[in-house]
Amino acid sequence: MGYRSRFDIIADILHVVSGRAKKTHIMYRANLSHRLLQKYLAEVRRSSLVSYERKGRCYVLTPKGQEFLEHYREYAKRASFVEKQLNHFKLKEMVLEKLCPQR
Protein backbone atom coordinates (compact mmCIF):
# COMPACT_ATOMS: atom_id res chain seq x y z
CA MET A 1 0.00 0.00 0.00
CA GLY A 2 1.73 3.17 1.18
CA TYR A 3 -0.10 5.51 -1.14
CA ARG A 4 -3.14 7.20 0.44
CA SER A 5 -6.00 8.15 -1.85
CA ARG A 6 -7.93 11.38 -1.32
CA PHE A 7 -10.64 9.35 0.45
CA ASP A 8 -8.10 7.58 2.66
CA ILE A 9 -6.85 10.96 3.87
CA ILE A 10 -10.35 12.28 4.46
CA ALA A 11 -11.25 9.13 6.40
CA ASP A 12 -8.09 9.50 8.50
CA ILE A 13 -9.15 13.05 9.38
CA LEU A 14 -12.70 11.98 10.20
CA HIS A 15 -11.42 9.18 12.42
CA VAL A 16 -9.40 11.64 14.45
CA VAL A 17 -12.25 14.12 14.56
CA SER A 18 -14.75 11.46 15.66
CA GLY A 19 -13.27 11.84 19.13
CA ARG A 20 -13.38 15.66 18.64
CA ALA A 21 -9.98 17.24 18.07
CA LYS A 22 -8.08 20.47 17.75
CA LYS A 23 -6.33 21.36 14.51
CA THR A 24 -2.79 20.46 15.61
CA HIS A 25 -4.11 17.18 16.93
CA ILE A 26 -5.64 16.31 13.55
CA MET A 27 -2.47 17.32 11.72
CA TYR A 28 -0.40 15.09 13.97
CA ARG A 29 -2.69 12.06 14.12
CA ALA A 30 -3.62 12.10 10.44
CA ASN A 31 0.02 12.65 9.52
CA LEU A 32 -0.50 15.66 7.27
CA SER A 33 1.51 18.75 6.43
CA HIS A 34 -0.07 22.03 7.44
CA ARG A 35 -0.79 22.82 3.79
CA LEU A 36 -2.60 19.53 3.16
CA LEU A 37 -4.50 19.76 6.41
CA GLN A 38 -5.80 23.22 5.44
CA LYS A 39 -6.91 21.94 2.06
CA TYR A 40 -8.70 18.85 3.35
CA LEU A 41 -10.17 20.54 6.37
CA ALA A 42 -11.74 23.12 4.07
CA GLU A 43 -13.17 20.30 1.95
CA VAL A 44 -14.69 18.30 4.80
CA ARG A 45 -16.16 21.46 6.34
CA ARG A 46 -17.57 22.63 3.01
CA SER A 47 -19.20 19.20 2.62
CA SER A 48 -20.46 19.27 6.22
CA LEU A 49 -18.65 16.10 7.24
CA VAL A 50 -16.98 18.03 10.03
CA SER A 51 -18.12 21.08 11.94
CA TYR A 52 -16.26 23.50 14.16
CA GLU A 53 -17.29 23.88 17.76
CA ARG A 54 -16.57 27.44 18.73
CA LYS A 55 -16.70 27.09 22.49
CA GLY A 56 -14.56 23.94 22.72
CA ARG A 57 -12.41 25.32 19.85
CA CYS A 58 -12.34 21.90 18.30
CA TYR A 59 -13.61 19.98 15.30
CA VAL A 60 -16.41 17.43 15.59
CA LEU A 61 -17.85 14.76 13.32
CA THR A 62 -21.33 15.39 11.87
CA PRO A 63 -23.91 12.65 11.12
CA LYS A 64 -22.97 13.07 7.45
CA GLY A 65 -19.34 12.52 8.41
CA GLN A 66 -20.40 9.35 10.21
CA GLU A 67 -22.20 8.24 7.06
CA PHE A 68 -19.05 8.92 5.03
CA LEU A 69 -17.02 6.71 7.37
CA GLU A 70 -19.49 3.85 7.00
CA HIS A 71 -19.27 3.99 3.21
CA TYR A 72 -15.52 4.40 3.45
CA ARG A 73 -15.16 1.10 5.31
CA GLU A 74 -16.81 -0.70 2.39
CA TYR A 75 -14.72 1.33 -0.08
CA ALA A 76 -11.46 0.38 1.66
CA LYS A 77 -12.44 -3.30 1.76
CA ARG A 78 -13.24 -3.28 -1.94
CA ALA A 79 -10.05 -1.39 -2.75
CA SER A 80 -7.85 -3.99 -1.10
CA PHE A 81 -9.86 -6.84 -2.64
CA VAL A 82 -9.56 -5.36 -6.13
CA GLU A 83 -5.84 -4.81 -5.60
CA LYS A 84 -5.34 -8.47 -4.65
CA GLN A 85 -7.40 -9.71 -7.58
CA LEU A 86 -5.51 -7.43 -9.92
CA ASN A 87 -2.24 -8.93 -8.73
CA HIS A 88 -3.54 -12.45 -9.38
CA PHE A 89 -4.56 -11.32 -12.83
CA LYS A 90 -1.15 -9.84 -13.54
CA LEU A 91 0.53 -13.10 -12.53
CA LYS A 92 -1.63 -14.94 -15.04
CA GLU A 93 -0.77 -12.32 -17.63
CA MET A 94 2.91 -12.94 -16.98
CA VAL A 95 2.44 -16.66 -17.62
CA LEU A 96 0.94 -15.90 -21.02
CA GLU A 97 3.65 -13.33 -21.75
CA LYS A 98 6.24 -15.98 -21.03
CA LEU A 99 4.54 -18.46 -23.38
CA CYS A 100 4.28 -15.84 -26.12
CA PRO A 101 6.64 -12.89 -25.58
CA GLN A 102 5.99 -9.74 -27.57
CA ARG A 103 9.32 -9.75 -29.34
Next chain:
Amino acid sequence: MGYRSRFDIIADILHVVSGRAKKTHIMYRANLSHRLLQKYLAEVRRSSLVSYERKGRCYVLTPKGQEFLEHYREYAKRASFVEKQLNHFKLKEMVLEKLCPQR
Protein backbone atom coordinates in the same frame (compact mmCIF):
# COMPACT_ATOMS: atom_id res chain seq x y z
CA MET B 1 -15.87 -5.39 -23.27
CA GLY B 2 -15.39 -4.88 -27.00
CA TYR B 3 -11.68 -4.23 -26.73
CA ARG B 4 -9.51 -7.29 -27.38
CA SER B 5 -6.20 -7.50 -25.57
CA ARG B 6 -3.14 -8.94 -27.30
CA PHE B 7 -3.79 -12.24 -25.53
CA ASP B 8 -7.46 -12.26 -26.54
CA ILE B 9 -6.41 -11.98 -30.18
CA ILE B 10 -3.78 -14.70 -29.85
CA ALA B 11 -6.31 -16.99 -28.18
CA ASP B 12 -8.82 -16.32 -30.95
CA ILE B 13 -6.20 -17.36 -33.50
CA LEU B 14 -5.28 -20.50 -31.53
CA HIS B 15 -8.93 -21.46 -31.23
CA VAL B 16 -9.33 -21.33 -34.99
CA VAL B 17 -6.06 -23.15 -35.56
CA SER B 18 -6.96 -25.89 -33.07
CA GLY B 19 -9.11 -27.36 -35.83
CA ARG B 20 -6.22 -26.72 -38.28
CA ALA B 21 -6.81 -23.86 -40.67
CA LYS B 22 -5.58 -22.04 -43.71
CA LYS B 23 -4.47 -18.43 -43.49
CA THR B 24 -7.59 -16.87 -44.99
CA HIS B 25 -9.69 -19.03 -42.72
CA ILE B 26 -7.87 -17.70 -39.63
CA MET B 27 -8.17 -14.12 -40.85
CA TYR B 28 -11.87 -14.51 -41.36
CA ARG B 29 -12.73 -16.45 -38.19
CA ALA B 30 -10.47 -14.43 -35.88
CA ASN B 31 -11.75 -11.22 -37.46
CA LEU B 32 -8.37 -9.70 -38.24
CA SER B 33 -7.01 -7.44 -40.96
CA HIS B 34 -4.33 -8.98 -43.14
CA ARG B 35 -1.71 -6.77 -41.52
CA LEU B 36 -2.63 -7.81 -37.98
CA LEU B 37 -2.90 -11.46 -38.95
CA GLN B 38 0.65 -11.35 -40.37
CA LYS B 39 1.95 -9.76 -37.18
CA TYR B 40 0.27 -12.20 -34.80
CA LEU B 41 0.89 -15.26 -36.93
CA ALA B 42 4.59 -14.42 -36.89
CA GLU B 43 4.44 -14.13 -33.11
CA VAL B 44 2.64 -17.40 -32.44
CA ARG B 45 4.92 -19.25 -34.83
CA ARG B 46 8.06 -17.71 -33.34
CA SER B 47 6.81 -18.83 -29.90
CA SER B 48 5.94 -22.29 -31.24
CA LEU B 49 2.27 -22.07 -30.30
CA VAL B 50 1.37 -22.79 -33.90
CA SER B 51 3.23 -24.67 -36.58
CA TYR B 52 2.81 -24.78 -40.33
CA GLU B 53 2.02 -28.05 -42.03
CA ARG B 54 3.58 -27.90 -45.44
CA LYS B 55 1.71 -30.75 -47.12
CA GLY B 56 -1.77 -29.73 -45.88
CA ARG B 57 -0.77 -26.07 -46.36
CA CYS B 58 -2.41 -25.22 -43.10
CA TYR B 59 -1.61 -24.10 -39.58
CA VAL B 60 -1.90 -26.45 -36.61
CA LEU B 61 -1.86 -26.04 -32.84
CA THR B 62 1.20 -27.32 -30.97
CA PRO B 63 1.16 -28.79 -27.42
CA LYS B 64 2.57 -25.45 -26.25
CA GLY B 65 -0.32 -23.71 -27.99
CA GLN B 66 -2.69 -26.01 -26.14
CA GLU B 67 -0.99 -25.06 -22.89
CA PHE B 68 -1.39 -21.38 -23.76
CA LEU B 69 -5.13 -21.87 -24.28
CA GLU B 70 -5.52 -23.54 -20.90
CA HIS B 71 -3.81 -20.63 -19.14
CA TYR B 72 -5.78 -18.21 -21.26
CA ARG B 73 -9.08 -19.59 -20.00
CA GLU B 74 -8.04 -18.76 -16.44
CA TYR B 75 -6.72 -15.37 -17.57
CA ALA B 76 -10.01 -14.47 -19.26
CA LYS B 77 -12.02 -15.54 -16.22
CA ARG B 78 -9.86 -13.42 -13.95
CA ALA B 79 -10.02 -10.47 -16.35
CA SER B 80 -13.80 -10.40 -16.32
CA PHE B 81 -13.89 -10.90 -12.55
CA VAL B 82 -11.46 -8.03 -11.95
CA GLU B 83 -13.44 -5.82 -14.31
CA LYS B 84 -16.66 -6.49 -12.40
CA GLN B 85 -15.01 -5.88 -9.02
CA LEU B 86 -13.46 -2.69 -10.34
CA ASN B 87 -16.89 -1.46 -11.35
CA HIS B 88 -18.26 -2.19 -7.88
CA PHE B 89 -15.33 -0.29 -6.44
CA LYS B 90 -15.95 2.69 -8.72
CA LEU B 91 -19.58 2.81 -7.64
CA LYS B 92 -18.47 2.99 -4.02
CA GLU B 93 -15.99 5.69 -4.98
CA MET B 94 -18.81 7.69 -6.54
CA VAL B 95 -20.80 7.50 -3.31
CA LEU B 96 -17.87 9.01 -1.41
CA GLU B 97 -17.32 11.61 -4.13
CA LYS B 98 -20.94 12.64 -3.77
CA LEU B 99 -20.61 12.95 0.01
CA CYS B 100 -17.43 15.00 -0.35
CA PRO B 101 -17.00 16.48 -3.84
CA GLN B 102 -13.57 17.75 -4.79
CA ARG B 103 -14.69 21.30 -5.40
